[in-house]
Amino acid sequence: MSHKIVSKRQVGEDVFWAQVEAPLIAKARKPGQFIILSIDGDGSERIPLTIAGVNPGSGTIELIWQRVGKTTAALADLKEGDEIANIAGPLGTPTHIERFGTVVCVGGGIGNAPLLPIATALKQAGNRVISILGARDRSRLILEDRFAEVSDELIVCTDDGSYRRKALVTEPLKEVCQRSPKPDHAFVIGPTLMMKFCCEVTRPFGVPTQVSLNTIMVDGTGMCGGCRVEVDGAPKFVCVDGPEFDGHKVNFDLMIKRMNAYKKQEQQAYEEYKQHRCKIGL
Amino acid sequence: MVGTAHPTKAPIVTSEERKKLLQDLLVKKDSGGLKTKDRLAIPPQEMPEQDATARCRNVGEVALGYTEEQARLEAMRCLQCRNAPCVEGCPVRIRIRDFTGAIAEGDYRQALAIIKENSLLPAVCGRVCPQEVQCQEKCTVGLSLKDVSKAVSIGRLERFVADWRDERVPPSRVAGILPASRGQDALDTKEQGRNALSPSHLPTFSPSSTPTVAPPTGMKVAIIGSGPGGIVAAADTRRAGHEVTVFEAFHKPGGVMVYGIPEFRLPKAIVQQEIETLRKMGVKIVTNFIVGRTRTIEQLMKEDGFDAVYIGVGAGLPSFMNIEGESLVGVYSANEYLTRANLMKAYQFGSGADTPIARSKRVAVVGGGNVAMDSARTAVRLGAEKVYLIYRRTEKEMPARVEEVHHAKQEGVDFHLLQNPKRILGDASGSVVALECLRYELGEPDASGRRRPVAIPGSEFQIDVDTVIIAIGNQANPLIRQTTPGLGFNKWGNLIVDENCKTSMEGVYAGGDIVLGAATVILAMGQGRIAAAAMNEYLAKKRECRKS
Numbered sequence: 001m002s003h004k005i006v007s008k009r010q011v012g013e014d015v016f017w018a019q020v021e022a023p024l025i026a027k028a029r030k031p032g033q034f035i036i037l038s039i040d041g042d043g044s045e046r047i048p049l050t051i052a053g054v055n056p057g058s059g060t061i062e063l064i065w066q067r068v069g070k071t072t073a074a075l076a077d078l079k080e081g082d083e084i085a086n087i088a089g090p091l092g093t094p095t096h097i098e099r100f101g102t103v104v105c106v107g108g109g110i111g112n113a114p115l116l117p118i119a120t121a122l123k124q125a126g127n128r129v130i131s132i133l134g135a136r137d138r139s140r141l142i143l144e145d146r147f148a149e150v151s152d153e154l155i156v157c158t159d160d161g162s163y164r165r166k167a168l169v170t171e172p173l174k175e176v177c178q179r180s181p182k183p184d185h186a187f188v189i190g191p192t193l194m195m196k197f198c199c200e201v202t203r204p205f206g207v208p209t210q211v212s213l214n215t216i217m218v219d220g221t222g223m224c225g226g227c228r229v230e231v232d233g234a235p236k237f238v239c240v241d242g243p244e245f246d247g248h249k250v251n252f253d254l255m256i257k258r259m260n261a262y263k264k265q266e267q268q269a270y271e272e273y274k275q276h277r278c279k280i281g282l
Numbered sequence: 283m284v285g286t287a288h289p290t291k292a293p294i295v296t297s298e299e300r301k302k303l304l305q306d307l308l309v310k311k312d313s314g315g316l317k318t319k320d321r322l323a324i325p326p327q328e329m330p331e332q333d334a335t336a337r338c339r340n341v342g343e344v345a346l347g348y349t350e351e352q353a354r355l356e357a358m359r360c361l362q363c364r365n366a367p368c369v370e371g372c373p374v375r376i377r378i379r380d381f382t383g384a385i386a387e388g389d390y391r392q393a394l395a396i397i398k399e400n401s402l403l404p405a406v407c408g409r410v411c412p413q414e415v416q417c418q419e420k421c422t423v424g425l426s427l428k429d430v431s432k433a434v435s436i437g438r439l440e441r442f443v444a445d446w447r448d449e450r451v452p453p454s455r456v457a458g459i460l461p462a463s464r465g466q467d468a469l470d471t472k473e474q475g476r477n478a479l480s481p482s483h484l485p486t487f488s489p490s491s492t493p494t495v496a497p498p499t500g501m502k503v504a505i506i507g508s509g510p511g512g513i514v515a516a517a518d519t520r521r522a523g524h525e526v527t528v529f530e531a532f533h534k535p536g537g538v539m540v541y542g543i544p545e546f547r548l549p550k551a552i553v554q555q556e557i558e559t560l561r562k563m564g565v566k567i568v569t570n571f572i573v574g575r576t577r578t579i580e581q582l583m584k585e586d587g588f589d590a591v592y593i594g595v596g597a598g599l600p601s602f603m604n605i606e607g608e609s610l611v612g613v614y615s616a617n618e619y620l621t622r623a624n625l626m627k628a629y630q631f632g633s634g635a636d637t638p639i640a641r642s643k644r645v646a647v648v649g650g651g652n653v654a655m656d657s658a659r660t661a662v663r664l665g666a667e668k669v670y671l672i673y674r675r676t677e678k679e680m681p682a683r684v685e686e687v688h689h690a691k692q693e694g695v696d697f698h699l700l701q702n703p704k705r706i707l708g709d710a711s712g713s714v715v716a717l718e719c720l721r722y723e724l725g726e727p728d729a730s731g732r733r734r735p736v737a738i739p740g741s742e743f744q745i746d747v748d749t750v751i752i753a754i755g756n757q758a759n760p761l762i763r764q765t766t767p768g769l770g771f772n773k774w775g776n777l778i779v780d781e782n783c784k785t786s787m788e789g790v791y792a793g794g795d796i797v798l799g800a801a802t803v804i805l806a807m808g809q810g811r812i813a814a815a816a817m818n819e820y821l822a823k824k825r826e827c828r829k830s
Contacts, residue, residue, distance in 0.1 A: 001568070024576050038533060043627060045636035046533070070636055086533040088570035218626065218637075221531050221572055222759050223541075223598045224618035230609050235602060240761065254609055257712030261611045265631065265638035272632065 002083040006060055013139035014067040015110060016076045017052070023059030025051070025089045031117040032095030032212065032244055035061070036220040038086045039074055047071050048217045048239075050114035051090065052143075061087075064113035064142065070269040077277070091220045092243045095210070097121045101184035102128040104176050104207075105151075106169050106198055108190020109135055112143045114212055115189045116150075122187070123150040130183065131155070132172050134190070138163035169194065170201050177205040186210065188247060192259065196252035203248050211247035213238045215259060229255045295325065297349065304351045307358055318361055322423065326432050327356040334692040338662050341545045341629060344689055345409070345438075353442040357385035360434045363422050368436060371420035374400045374808045378417055378436055385439055393443045402514045403807060405552045408441025410543060411804050412652075412683045431684070492562040496523030501821045504529060504588040506573045506762075509537025510803045511594035511794035511810035513556055516565050518814030519590075524821060527588075528560070529571040531595075534625065538596060539803070541625040542617070544656050546663070547686075550624075574765035583789065589824055590817045593777065593785070593792035594810060597756035597800060603648070607706030608752070612640055612714035616649070616657045616753035623660045639664065642749035646670045646717045647695075648703055649753035650679070651800075655686035657751045658695045669695045670745060674702035674722050674735040700724070700735065704742060706750055716744045755800050762796070774799065783813035789824075791817055 008018040025035060029051055038044035053062040067076045078084070095118050103122050107115040112133055123129045131151040135141035136159045148154050155172045157165040165172070169190070176183060186209040188198040195211045202209045215227040215238045222240035229236055230251035236242065295303070307324070310316060330346040331337075337344055348356065360382040368378040377396050384393035397404045417436045418424060424433025501524045505516045508530040520526040534540055536553040561567060573579060573595075582588045600615035602608050619639070622628040626637035645661040647654050650673035661669045671690065673680060676699050680687060691697065700722045707716040721741035724733035758775035770778040770786035776799055777792045779785050785792050793809025795801055 001570075024571075028576055041533075043630065043635040045626070086570050088531065088533070088572060088576075090575055091572070218618060218621050219532065219541075221575075221598070221761060223600070224621050225600045225602070225615040226618040228609060235604075235609055240759075251609075254712060257611055258609065260711075261640075262638040265641075268632065269636055269638075 002085050003087050005078055005080055005082050005084065006058075008078070008080050010076075011064070012135075012142050013137070015064065015140060015142055016067065017062065017064050017142075018075075018078075019055070019060045019062055020084060020087070021059060022061045022087050022089075023056075025087065026054040026056045026059050026061050029054050029061065029090035030094035031097065031121040032114070033090035033092045034114070034214075034220075034243060035063075035087050035089030036091060036217065037075075037084055037088070039071065039078070040085050044085065045071050046086075046218060046220070048091070048214060048220060050212075050214070052113040052116055054117075064110065066110045068270075069266045070273040073270065073273055073277075088220065091239060093241070095121065095187075095244055097125050099126045102130065102181070103185045103187065104130045104132065104173065104183040105147075106132045106173055106186065106188040106190070107134070107143075107147075108169055108188075108194040109140060110142070111188075111190030111194075111212075112147070115187065116143055116146055118187055118189075119147060120150045123152075128152045130176055132157070132169050132176070134158070134167075134169035134194070135163075136160065168197075170197050173198055174201050177202060177207055183207055186247075187212075192252055192256050195247060195250075196256075199247035199250070199252075209247040210244050211250060212243045213245065213250070213255065214243065215255065216261065229258070297351070300349075300351050300355060304355055307355070311358075316358065321359055321361055322426060324355055324359045326359065327352040327435065327438075329435070329438055331689075334689075334694075337546065338693050341663055343549050344546050345685075347445055348438055348442045353385055353439060354388060356435050357382045357439055359423055360386065361422050367420040367422060368417040368434075371417040372400075373416065373802075373804050374811070376400045376417075376440075381443070382434060382436070382439055385443065390443045390446045393439075394446070397440060397443065400811075401804070401807065402517055402811075403510060403556060403803070404440050405444035406510065406539060406548060406556070407804050407807070408437050408439075408444050409548050409552075410652075410802075411437055411440075412802060413437035414684050416804075492559060493517065493521055495521055495563055498525065499523040499821065499825055501525065501589045501825055502587055503527070503817065503821070504573075504582050504586075504591045505594065506579075506591065507531075507537055507594040507596060507794070508535035508557070508567065509594055509596055509794060509806060510539060511806035511813075512537065512592065513560060514807045514810030515592040515594060515791075515793070515814045515817070516560055517563065518811055519592075519817055519821075520560070520563050520565050522818040522821070524589075524818075525566075526564075527566040527568060529573050530567065530569045531572045532625065533569050535567050535569060537594075541621045542653070542656070544620065544624055544660055546659065547656065572761070574761040579762070579766045579787075579790065580768075590789045590791065590821055592810070592813050592817065593762060593790065593796060594794045594806065595759060595762060595796050597795035598759035599757045600752070601755045601757055602752055603703060603754065605703060605705050607708055607714070610706055610708040610714045611712050612642075612748055613706060613750045613752065614640070616647075616653045616751055617756070619657050619751050620653070620660060623664065629664055640749050642666045644668045644670075644745075644747040645749040645751065646672055646703075646745060646747045647751045647753055648672045649755075650675065651681040651753065651755070652683055652686055653755075654751075654753035655682045655690045655695075657753050658690055659686075659693055661749070661751070662693050662695065666749070670698050670747070671695050672698045672701050672703060672717070672719060674700065675724065675732065676700060679732045698745075702735070702737070703750075707744070714748055714750055716746050717750055718742055718744050756795070758796055758799075781812075782816035783809050784816055784820075789820065 004021045006019045011017045052064045105119045130153045132155045157167040189212045217227045218224040220239045227238040232249040366379040381393040381396040418433040421433035424430045503519045505528040539553045600617045622639045627635040628639035645666045647658040701719045722735040725736040728734040768787045791813035794806035
């Protein structure tokens with residue numbers, strides 16, 4: 001069963017949004033879960049993508065992705081009406097949602113996409129939601145409006161100051177932690193380095209911090225173990241034990257190294273795709 | 283490129299001589315019958331195989347299959363023992379004596395029909411069953427010759443008739459001499475190099491006869507997992523007229539036969555053929571469907587109207603050693619390594635496949651089972667210059683099939699026995715640079731009856747490697763357990779079933795690795811069949827109740 005792209009648009013520099021038919025996933029998915037897709041049949045790579053939202057009524061899921069390699073670029077080249085051959089999910093353990101009190105949700109770049117359903121669920125559970133969104137520049141900031149709807153307080157910053165406050169997300173996060181009372185829980189999703197530094201900010205304040213990891217995966221059901229990370233010194237599988245973990249216990253340095261395992265091959269594949277794309281005049 | 287070695291192993295006798303021998307034996311048989319002495323005098327038939335050097339550069343099948351006269355000669359070695367001890371050794375009790383007898387007569391259709399009474403996947407089992415510890419271990423010929431390797435090659439004969447059905451050996455060529463043309467085919471495969479996708483020595487499979495299906499019963503069966511157990515359970519329940527849906531988590535059906543066992547040991551075309559047969563029978567196959575996530579078993583039964591469920595999800599959670607350095611870049615579970623290479627076709631990276639795999643120069647594989655051999659031999663084919671196999675006991679205790687060990691050695695895999703890793707060492711970039719091992723000696727027998735390996739203190743030494751593949755087994759994947767509260771599991775996380783493969787939940791049956799732990803294709807198949815029989819019985823009763 002393939003999955004039709006119902007609507008699709010570019011929402012930022014190298015960032016794309018699409019609504020895709022996947023009725024069973026739309027029905028089953030809970031905040032924090034993800035999917036694995038491959039575009040064609042044989043030979044196509046399987047990549048994990050977060051689910052930004054679902055519409056169980058129309059049987060669609062919302063995907064947001066950043067163009068970083070061959071598969072994400074090929075996905076960006078698909079048009080409305082095109083089909084994605086394989087989507088499996090929802091995968092991963094759903095986010096533990098409860099009424100913590102005051103929560104701070106920190107999103108970096110594309111991380112805003114998986115963070116949105118979590119912030120929404122936290123708000124619905126009766127939490128006071130402070131959202132901090134960051135991006136490299138204005139063109140890469142996504143979902144600000146939708147975060148505004150579910151947040152009691154919204155802080156937006158860009159690395160280069162091209163929009164709102166010029167800062168890295170760690171700065172406002174520190175200020176929020178210094179408030180009295182401090183937040184009861186933090187949820188951080190974004191680039192690995194950003195999550196690492198956010199955890200360093202919340203650690204001295206003793207604010208429990210949940211991170212969502214997006215490691216390399218093949219099957220996404222615990223079968224291959226390629227996604228494993230060290231949490232509290234022990235190996236954990238992101239696809240089944242996660243994707244969310246206590247950020248204060250994650251070995252981010254090792255995770256970053258593992259994520260670079262195929263860098264050369266990924267670049268090679270992307271370059272070849274770009275050349276091929278030129279030739280066929282896309 | 284590789285030397286000019288002939289792609290098939292040098293035969294003990296030429297095919298002309300074999301033909302002559304077969305003629306003589308047939309004449310003798312017709313004029314008074316073959317005596318035990320005559321049968322024992324027939325030389326064991328060697329399996330033609332791709333040359334060891336050539337095959338390291340392609341993914342084509344290694345063993346090429348018997349010719350017709352080889353098959354008949356090998357079948358004539360069977361003494362037709364009255365008590366047929368071989369049948370006792372077969373997990374699914376195939377009437378081995380009768381099918382070898384049919385082959386000796388030249389009646390391959392009959393031979394296949396006999397096998398199919400008990401086994402649905404002879405082309406698979408003929409290739410991957412550990413015959414030397416099953417049927418062939420009990421064979422009187424092997425016992426008489428005091429050498430189990432000289433037993434009748436039952437597995438090769440099973441494969442022969444399975445392939446014959448598929449016109450692997452077309453009738454027009456039966457009378458002729460096959461090895462020459464087959465040798466040419468193998469050379470072609472070699473020429474295609476590492477990117478050979480479908481080895482050309484394999485035939486285009488002709489559509490096999492589709493089993494007949496009983497009239498619709500109105501009952502719905504869900505089969506979870508499309509591995510060997512699931513395929514058999516699906517076929518057997520479908521034959522009874524039920525509406526059957528197979529759910530597969532991956533994008534491609536076939537389970538371990540597709541993601542795990544490599545092409546060079548089990549061509550994927552064979553698995554696809556079996557899946558096609560299921561489709562033709564009217565079985566619905568749904569891929570990318572993760573039971574427990576996409577839908578739970580409870581939802582399938584209560585909301586989606588499935589009357590019975592078979593769980594055949596396999597083991598599916600790789601064990602690691604819990605040693606230092608296991609998360610370094612370049613450390614793989616065998617599952618990941620083989621899935622990338624087989625299912626995702628990483629050997630074609632950059633020329634048709636997008637999934638990368640380490641470009642390894644020096645690889646250490648840890649473990650002594652078939653999966654370890656598959657990993658080591660895959661690494662060879664992916665271009666590794668040096669592949670070590672590290673195993674903590676001796677070759678005698680290795681759980682791998684003798685044939686796989688033999689093939690791995692032929693392909694240059696360096697066996698390091700009585701050694702075991704202590705830690706994995708990495709560089710500043712987090713990549714593997716060496717494996718530190720300890721030497722072992724064998725002590726007293728342990729619970730498994732094998733002598734326990736004991737580390738020799740202070741015997742540490744290092745092997746320079748850039749890739750480490752851990753092939754020490756799997757644990758039960760907890761997904762079904764976590765999402766199905768009503769099911770009973772043992773302390774290892776394996777499903778508890780009764781002698782009919784029934785679980786603690788009504789209408790739910792299970793088999794294969796999720797029940798047995800690490801087992802084999804044939805055992806999974808056997809359980810799929812037992813479960814299907816029990817499910818058919820259960821559904822018949824349920825249907826009666828529903829009617830009244």
